Amino acid sequence: MIKRSPFEYHYQFQFLNGQIKDYHITLDPDTLSMVPIASATGKTTEWVRLHFKQCRHCPLQDEGHANCPIAVNLMELVEAFKDLFSYHDCMVVCHTAERTYSKQTSIMEGLSAIFGIIMATSDCPVMEFLKPMARFHLPFATIEETTVRTASMYLLAQYFKSRNQSEMRCDFKALEEHYSRVQVVNEGLLERIHGVTREDADINAIVTLHSLSQFLSMEIDYSLSGLAYIFAGRYMD
Structure with missing residues (x-):
């Protein structure tokens, strides 16, 4: 059996005032689950409790699930950015083992990229199908890129x-x-963190992901017609 190394993503937010915020994500190479952050272990913040504004039709029950798995993994990030506005500019850099991505963008876009990978890999049964995409995480992906990756996966x-x-x-x-x-x-998470954040960076990052999921649902419903032009006259036999 091949012994794989953990998949690691290091995000860094570089602000105009010189401040830097770092965030590390590690995925188990076999399960593709996010490895819990040591600093979050043992914390009992109220809004991460499973029954705190629990998602409709949540498949998790009390047994062994005192907390929402996504909320626990988002907790440190939400606290770090709760006082920041989503529209503020910064340089966001993402280091992986294979390459480095960087973009001068808004805090919201940077957070959306991180929230996306955390939500996909936190062992929420609803999000489980997104783990393969998280393995090949693409920061700052456009709507078209995300649609292609989703359909392809x-x-x-x-x-x-x-x-x-x-x-x-x-x-x-x-x-x-x-x-x-x-x-x-997405709607459930928005309800959870709405009272935690003082500004809108965290909330708008999830709103962005929610809008993307709505667009993908619509595109799938229309048989991915928005991508047809890529293959026009180029179908492989």
């Missing part, structure tokens, strides 16, 4: 499933249902 997953299920039909109905549930999680 989904179809690749269907391919692996179909190898053992010869009668399996491949369509996007299940993916559309997944994103409908993701929108419920």
Whole structure:
């Protein structure tokens, strides 16, 4: 069996006043789950409790789940940015083992990138299907890039499933249902942190992700027609 190293992402926010905020994310190479942050272990902030404004239709029950797994992993980040406005500019740098990404952008866009990977890898059953995308995390992705990655990952997953299920039909109905549930999680998280933050950086980062999930649901519903131009006359036999 191949021994894989953990997947690591180091985000750094560089502000105009010289202030720097660092945030490290580590994924278990086998489960693709986020490795808990040591500084968050043992904390019992009220808004991370499972039953604090719990998402509609949350599949988690009391047994072994005192806290919302996403909220626990977001806790440190929400606290660090709760006093910042989403529209403020900064340089956001993301270091991975393979390459470094950087962009002069708003705090909101930088936070959306981090929130996306944390939400996908925090062992929330609703978000579990997004772990393969988190493994190939692309910071600052455009809507079109995200649509291509989402559809491609989904179809690749269907391919692996179909190898053992010869009668399996491949369509996007299940993916559309997944994103409908993701929108419920986004709404639940917004309810959780609304009273925690004093400014809007954290909230608008999740609003951005929520808008993206709504767009993806709409695009899937229209059979990905927005991507058809890429393949016009270029289909591979």
